[in-house]
Amino acid sequence: MxxxxxxxxxxxxxxxxxxxxxxxxxxxxxxxxxxxxxxxxxxxxxxxxxxxxxxxxxxxxxxxxxxxxxxxxxxxxxxxxxxxxxxxxxxxxxxxxxxxxxxxxxxxxxxxxxxxxxxxxxxxxxxxxxxxxxxxxxxxxxxxxDYLTDRIVNMPDMYTGYLTILAHPAVIDEFYTYRTLNVSSLNLAYPLHPHEFVILKDEMGTSKSALLKLNADGKKLEPLFLSNDPIWGIGARNAQQRMALELLLNDDIPIVTLTGKAGTGKTLLTLAAGLMKVEDERKYKKLLIARPVVPMGKDIGYLPGEKDEKLRPWMQPIYDNLEFLFDTKKPGDIEKILAGLGSIQVEALTYIRGRSIPGQFIIIDEAQNLSKHEIKTIVSRVGENSKIVLLGDPDQIDHPYLDASSNGLTYVVERFKDQNISGHITLERGERSHLAQLAADLL
Known part of the structure; x- marks a missing residue:
């Protein structure tokens, strides 16, 4: 009827x-x-x-x-x-x-x-x-x-970027012996996605385990390319953070998405990776860090001062992380450092729309507050030899018409998961502090 x-x-x-x-x-x-x-x-x-x-x-x-x-x-x-x-x-x-x-x-x-x-x-x-x-x-x-047609995925089914698989100890021993493992040996009922990670755990219940990553042709699992050495004083504290750094530092993956609760290290890890690529390796000309002024596009003229002074309250979380990475001692030091370097730009997302951005390491923080159209506008600005990293927590939406299943960040994660130029990891364990982890879980 x-x-x-x-x-x-x-x-x-x-x-x-x-x-x-x-x-x-x-x-x-x-x-x-x-x-x-x-x-x-x-x-x-x-x-x-x-x-x-x-x-x-x-x-x-x-x-x-x-x-x-x-x-x-x-x-x-x-x-x-x-x-x-x-x-x-x-x-x-x-x-x-x-x-x-x-x-x-x-x-x-x-x-x-x-x-x-x-x-x-x-x-x-x-x-x-x-x-x-x-x-x-x-x-x-x-x-x-509710209007559900625009819903991209049911949140329990959202792609996490990694799988935990119980395997016979002989399979784990085979990986450590030959430093590679055929995907077929795991007898999976579903295909793996490009750059997906696999955590193998002993089905017998011992502590034996292995961390692997799908290679470019999608047929073999290989060990992680990077060592676990700290970059800019930041080292991975758990398996998901190590996976994230593997994606962030891989120049063959131009688009990376990281999701997770507050305190899981999304922004800090990405900034450390960006600084290494821009300042140490000179792979990119500039590190561009942007986040939406929520709601995106609203005028912030009611704040006093010039543009940079108006933007500072919105950008403060970025500056907090930069101050930690540069180990600044006094207020105002980070502005002097950034002005001296000239290769790091902190900007509101409103001001990068419409630009073509080549040769840059681009970080978009709080991307869960972007709609599908806005995220398309931003990602389509990325020029040649650039890398873009989208960060956010789909459970913390400030936009009045978006939710965890219909925002731009979730849209990119699901639409790009089968593309070999992209990688994604969901960070689950908070590393900011025990209090921060409890707050993320309980509040």
């Missing part, structure tokens, strides 16, 4: 193509949603871009008929902009305030009541990214659901 889906504003602001995602069902956009989209269309950020895109799409559909009567969609469904279901009388019995959310709920409620009077009523559902709207809909007896 066909259904009626009433869309909340946040669905269209996150994905303007949402109107085409409901197959042969009827899609209803309340007039209130158009009003809210109109307030966003002048924004210079991602929301403004999406508001303008959905406006253009709806304007184009006008050529096919009258929106308030319904426009046929390619999937066999129908799109309708609703003007005649704004009666607030029934909803006021429960929610008295005439807010935009409540007006959208009123449209869905009135549709539901009309359908119930028919011989064969169609199910009515409100689709919203706002949890409170979904809760209010439930209170009203309406069906409510």
């Amino acid at each position: 066909k259904k009626i889906f009433v869309l909340d504003t946040n669905v269209l602001l996150q994905d303007p193509n949402a109107i085409y995602a409901f197959e042969d069902n009827e899609v209803v956009i309340p007039a209130t949603v158009l009003e809210e989209i109109d307030t966003k269309k002048r924004n210079a950020d991602e929301l403004g871009r999406n508001a303008r895109q959905i406006s253009r799409m709806l304007d184009g559909l006008r050529t096919q008929g009258r929106l308030f009567e319904g426009i046929p969609l390619p999937s066999g469904g129908k799109l309708k902009v609703e003007l005649n279901h704004r009666s607030f009388a029934k909803l006021q019995e429960t929610f008295a305030e005439s807010s935009n959310d409540n007006r959208i709920l009123a449209v869905a409620l009135n549709y539901h009541m009309e359908e119930q009077e028919k011989a064969e009523p169609r199910p009515v559902a409100i689709v919203s990214k706002d949890m409170l709207v979904r809760i209010k809909a439930d209170v009203l007896g309406l069906t409510a659901q």
Whole structure:
């Protein structure tokens, strides 16, 4: 049976193509949603871009008929902009305030009541990214659901970059004897991804183990290329950190993604690797470190001073790590060091969009706060002989319309996992302090 889906504003602001995602069902956009989209269309950020895109799409559909009567969609469904279901009388019995959310709920409620009077009523559902709207809909007896079409992966299934496999001790001995191991000898039920790591543990329960990495042709597992010697005073404290350094220092892997909770060492390890590549090996001309000013693209002009002074509060986590790596003693020393080197640039992500960036080691911190479109914009800026590293914690989203399964960082991890130019590791163990690890786990 066909259904009626009433869309909340946040669905269209996150994905303007949402109107085409409901197959042969009827899609209803309340007039209130158009009003809210109109307030966003002048924004210079991602929301403004999406508001303008959905406006253009709806304007184009006008050529096919009258929106308030319904426009046929390619999937066999129908799109309708609703003007005649704004009666607030029934909803006021429960929610008295005439807010935009409540007006959208009123449209869905009135549709539901009309359908119930028919011989064969169609199910009515409100689709919203706002949890409170979904809760209010439930209170009203309406069906409510999240918009899941843009979800990239279920988080338990997200690619981690490594596997832990129980193996017979003879298999582990074979690896240490020949320094290589055929993938076929593990009898895996699924293929490994390029640059994926494998931790072999003795199935007999002894402490015997091995750390391996899939080679370029995808047929053999080999030992890690790099030693475990510290770089810029930073050494790997666990297996995942060692895997991360293997990817960060490999010049044949131009895109690396690192995810993990706060305190797992993502930023510090990446900065140490970047400094080694830029300052010691001279592999890249510049180390460019950027992070979004959340929400991305918002004006930060309310802060006093010039651009660098305004950016400093947003960039402070980067400076904290640089001060640790350079072992500075006094406030202000890090600015003098960076000015003297000239090869390290700390920038807000807003200011690198639109640039072409060749020959640089690029670090994008807090990448989980970027949308799929924004991450595409950034990665597509990377020029020849550059390396880009995307860092973040998908469970710490500050963007109002993103979640762990739909953000740009998760998007890159999943879309690039089968590409031999990329590598990924999920860092799981906190190394900042015992307190920091407990806070990440418990809070």
